[in-house]
Amino acid sequence: MSGTINDFSIHVATVNGSGSQTANTTLMRAIFQMGVPVSGKNLFPSNIAGLPTWFTIRVSDRGYLARRRANDVLVAMNPETSVEDIQAMGPGSVIVLNEGLPTPAIPSDRTVYKIPFQKLVEPLVPDAKFRKLVVNMVYVGVVASIVGIDPDEVERALQAQLGRKPKALETNLAAVRAGMEYAARNLGSSPFRVERRDRTAGKILIEGNDAAALGAMFGGITFLSWYPITPSSSLAEALQGYLERYRRDPKTGRATFGIIQAEDEIAAIGMVLGASWCGARAMTTTSGPGLSLMTEFTGYSYYAEIPAVIWDIQRVGPSTGLPTRTSQADLLSVAFLSHGDTKHVILLPATVEDCYEYGMESFDLAERLQAPVFVLSDLDLGMNVWMSDPFRYPEKPWDRGKVLTAADLTRIGKFERYRDVDGDGIPYRTLPGTDHPLAGCFTRGSGHDERAKYTENAETYARVMDRLAKKYETARTLVPPPVVERARGAEIGILAFGTSHWAVLEARDLLTPQGLETSYLLLKAIPFSKEVRAFLESHDRVYVVEQNRDGQMAALLKMEYPALATKLRSVLHYDGLPIDAQTIVDQIKNREREGVLAR
Amino acid sequence: MSTVESNGDKNRIGLTLNEYKGAKSTLCPGCGHDAITGSIIQAAxxxxxxxxxxxxxxxxxxxxxxxxxxxxxSHGFNAVHGRMPSIATGVFVANHGLTMLGVSGDGDTASIGLGQFLHLVRRNVPLVHIVENNGVYGLTKGQFSATADVGSKAKSGRVNELMPIDVCALAIELGCGFVARSFSGDPKQLRPILRAAFSHRGTAVIDVISPCVTFNNHEGSTKSYLNVKEHDAPLHDITFVPHYENIEVDYPPGETREVTLHDGSRITLRKLEEDYDPGDALRALEVIHRGRQEDKFVTGILYLDPDKDSLDADLHLVDEPLATLPLERVRPPKKVLDEVMSSLMTGGA
Incomplete structure (x- = not known):
């Protein structure tokens, strides 16, 4: 097989808790430093130590960041999984194998390098306990050598991670060098090579949860309450880190934020509502099971009209499901979360940049709409590292919505909490502590009229519900619009949201040369803005790509546009791994072929 | 019951009693809760x-x-069932200048809301947490709650066999700095307790036995008016002296204990049957347990620790309410973003 430059995947199989994260990050960063776009996908178990874990680094000159189904270079370090890991490798692949691991029969068109990792690391690390952690650095050296990663870049990448621990740095560098030297002496070079480019200059590498945390900080968050749950904890913890660093006065030690690790997710959302009711910019972050617990308070937030920002970093359900795998299957439950008639505003980040932007925008929307605003991220986006352009400092100030001060009340001379004064379905509110005799207001989840008085009156109830529906129509005009890319004359449209975006980008490039030209709509929010209908109307067939079993986005579209329902087809992926381009290509081609046969 | 009811009488901020009233009650006539409402209005x-x-x-x-x-x-927040404590926690962090007055029931606190109640106390969120305790679910027509006493008979004739949850004992166990029990029919005792609670910095738990006239006021119910009156065992007479009043209470020596609250207000407890030290948590728990054994409702200020830090000290918040900080206080400057971005920018050219 001929050589492949800057277009392959490295798959590393290790044991959880063995310190492989530093090794894998070093490899990934070294390639990034060479100017070549990379993405890393961490496939980890719900476990602290002992279970199998995998890390896949995709090297792509063209900047494709989605998961690839097949891998080209395997590093097999885990005896529990080595047989299966090796069996999954295709013809032409390269297998770096820890000597002594169980193996299946390996066809001769795979290149196998058996490495005596233990022997290489033993002289470097006398203590057996540390040896286990350092051994991974040897494969960094081996891989760097056979795919041609500049040793200086490996050193720089390692320094960036261990620079503060000189002793650890020294030992790990020695291990890397041992791997490189062994490979140079004993192994050839692989057909998969990294060559220097200039495609990562000025770019950043960041996890979606980290990006979201930055957004929340620059959005002016003042209150966070949360309950630990994978894969959302890293958002809360990143945010805590940033706030401690940048929002606590170094002289006085006083903070302009409050963070509470709540006793459960019911309390977490309750605290958000209490804080938002007082006027704080408050948010919580959770995942599926936590979301289920937040159901009742979400309905309260909707009906009593209290802002709330709720990040859902989706994982695989139902129930505990696969807590460390990714999914887009919370969509329908979030869209209508609560008993009674409710429908919610949802932001759908596809990129780390979106996470940052929505970290800010979610507060503006929640306060403008006086409603819960959900941000539906997922494990793939939240917990994996993504390449991105650097984030922009916000140019706009902030939108704190319709809040009446004491001076406003004096000027107006009256206050009715739930009156639709402006005709947009959004009423005015006052904050507790406002020093004016008219400011007081009794907030309740039970039936209320325009003056916030208790009522069970039939007409009043219906009137309030109609106004809330009107407010949802206003939201349609405020949420971020979709990004539409039209291909001239294309009959086929693809509609996707969230992380499916990356696989769609690649799939379209694969479909075009096969005669399947596609337009694309990347949905950024619910409720759907007018561009969505226009997109459906202007295409003959629209493939809705999503990472769930039941075609949840397609279902929402069919509810909203029943007359266009027959145009919709689903491309589905729901095994817990991030969706890949080939899945989309295969499903679209199959359906198109069926269509031709039917005609 | 009131001492300054006559219209026109104004308090120290120039408001009349009427200006502390609210809407007309829709509870059953004679409900203990309405009496507590009266005490709250008067105390505020x-x-x-x-x-x-x-x-x-x-x-x-x-x-x-x-x-x-x-x-x-005032602003009010009628939350979902059992979750007032989480609302209070959020309110307090957002605006720690507010006085928070919470009313809950025995079902709301001891059944569905027990978890949140305990965590509220654990965090010492400054909330005056009144439990209007009648041992029964009123709105759903007479089911037992988790504070129903062993042997108490429901209107349906069923007898409760389960141990009651004592919210005061739990609060003491978790280090709550202000724990009191009172009776809705004893405003003379309840009012100074409420006033002292307003001055306390931290969670103040006040369990008020408040008979349900409709579903739990019959013979065989331990929380009927008659039974509570007969078995009410006050620990002491309570006098509250606010920090802005310079009154000396004159009692014979050895008859009283005095506790000074954080804002300088004083609580004077005059002993009744025996001396009682409200700073002794073990003694408080003993009194609660013995009271239960002897079928007595021990009322008064069970436990006091006025110096415990509340949640804001733990969070080191700025003095101003977080809720209304201006943008420049909560959005770091551009150089912070630039700093973070450049630390993430390791790509090669």
Whole structure:
């Protein structure tokens, strides 16, 4: 097989808790430093130590960041999984194998390098306990050598991670060098090579949860309450880190934020509502099971009209499901979360940049709409590292919505909490502590009229519900619009949201040369803005790509546009791994072929 | 019951008693909760609390409706069932200048809301947490709650066999700095307790036995008016002296104990049958347990620790309410973003 430059995947199989994260990050960063776009996908178990874990680094000159189904270079370090890991490798692949691991029969068109990792690391690390952690650095050296990663870049990448621990740095560098030297002496070079480019200059590498945390900080968050749950904890913890660093006065030690690790997710959302009711910019972050617990308070937030920002970093359900795998299957439950008639505003980040932007925008929307605003991220986006352009400092100030001060009340001379004064379905509110005799207001989840008085009156109830529906129509005009890319004359449209975006980008490039030209709509929010209908109307067939079993986005579209329902087809992926381009290509081609046969 | 009821009488901030009232109660005539509402109105009026500085909070149930019936000018938050404590926690962090007055019931606090209640106490969120305790679910027509006493008979004839949850004992166990029990029919005792609670910095748990006239006032119910009156065992007579009044209470030596609260107000406890030290948590738990064994409702200030730090000290918040900080205080400058971005920018050219 001929050589492949800057277009392959490295798959590393290790044991959880063995310190492989530093090794894998070093490899990934070294390639990034060479100017070549990379993405890393961490496939980890719900476990602290002992279970199998995998890390896949995709090297792509063209900047494709989605998961690839097949891998080209395997590093097999885990005896529990080595047989299966090796069996999954295709013809032409390269297998770096820890000597002594169980193996299946390996066809001769795979290149196998058996490495005596233990022997290489033993002289470097006398203590057996540390040896286990350092051994991974040897494969960094081996891989760097056979795919041609500049040793200086490996050193720089390692320094960036261990620079503060000189002793650890020294030992790990020695291990890397041992791997490189062994490979140079004993192994050839692989057909998969990294060559220097200039495609990562000025770019950043960041996890979606980290990006979201930055957004929340620059959005002016003042209150966070949360309950630990994978894969959302890293958002809360990143945010805590940033706030401690940048929002606590170094002289006085006083903070302009409050963070509470709540006793459960019911309390977490309750605290958000209490804080938002007082006027704080408050948010919580959770995942599926936590979301289920937040159901009742979400309905309260909707009906009593209290802002709330709720990040859902989706994982695989139902129930505990696969807590460390990714999914887009919370969509329908979030869209209508609560008993009674409710429908919610949802932001759908596809990129780390979106996470940052929505970290800010979610507060503006929640306060403008006086409603819960959900941000539906997922494990793939939240917990994996993504390449991105650097984030922009916000140019706009902030939108704190319709809040009446004491001076406003004096000027107006009256206050009715739930009156639709402006005709947009959004009423005015006052904050507790406002020093004016008219400011007081009794907030309740039970039936209320325009003056916030208790009522069970039939007409009043219906009137309030109609106004809330009107407010949802206003939201349609405020949420971020979709990004539409039209291909001239294309009959086929693809509609996707969230992380499916990356696989769609690649799939379209694969479909075009096969005669399947596609337009694309990347949905950024619910409720759907007018561009969505226009997109459906202007295409003959629209493939809705999503990472769930039941075609949840397609279902929402069919509810909203029943007359266009027959145009919709689903491309589905729901095994817990991030969706890949080939899945989309295969499903679209199959359906198109069926269509031709039917005609 | 009131001492300054006559219209026109104004308190120290120039408001009349009427300005502390709320909407008309919709509870059953004779409900213990309405008496507590009266005590709250009176205590807030006497204390001269500015209504706009008060956040009234509640959960769900008969008790939780009552914040609509007092302090009509204040903001109120009638939350979902059992979750008032989480609302209070959020309110406090957002605006720690507010006085938070919470009303809950025995179902709301001891059944569905027990978890949140305990965590509220554990965090020492400054909330006056009144439990209007009648041992029964009123709005759903007479089921037992988790505070029903062993052997108490429901209107349906069923007898409760399960141990009651004692919210005061739990609060003491978790280090709550202000724990009291009272009786809705004893405003003379309840009022100074409420006023002292307003001055306390931290969670103040006040369990008020409040008979349900409709579903739990019959013979065989331990929380009927008659039974509570007969078995009420006050620990002491309570006098509250606010920090802005310079009154010396004159009792014979050895008869009283005095505790000074954080704001300088004083609580004077005059002994009745025996001396009682409200600073002794073990003694408080003993009194509660012995009272239960002897079928007595021990009332009064069971436990006091006025110096415990509340949540804001733990969070080291700025003095101003977080809720209304201006943008420049909460959005770091561009150089911070630039700094973070450049630390993430390791790509090669």
């Amino acid at each position: 009026f006497e204390a001269g609390i500015a209504p706009h500085r008060v956040a009234k909070l509640s959960g769900i149930g008969c008790s939780s409706k009552t914040p609509a019936y007092f302090l009509g000018r």
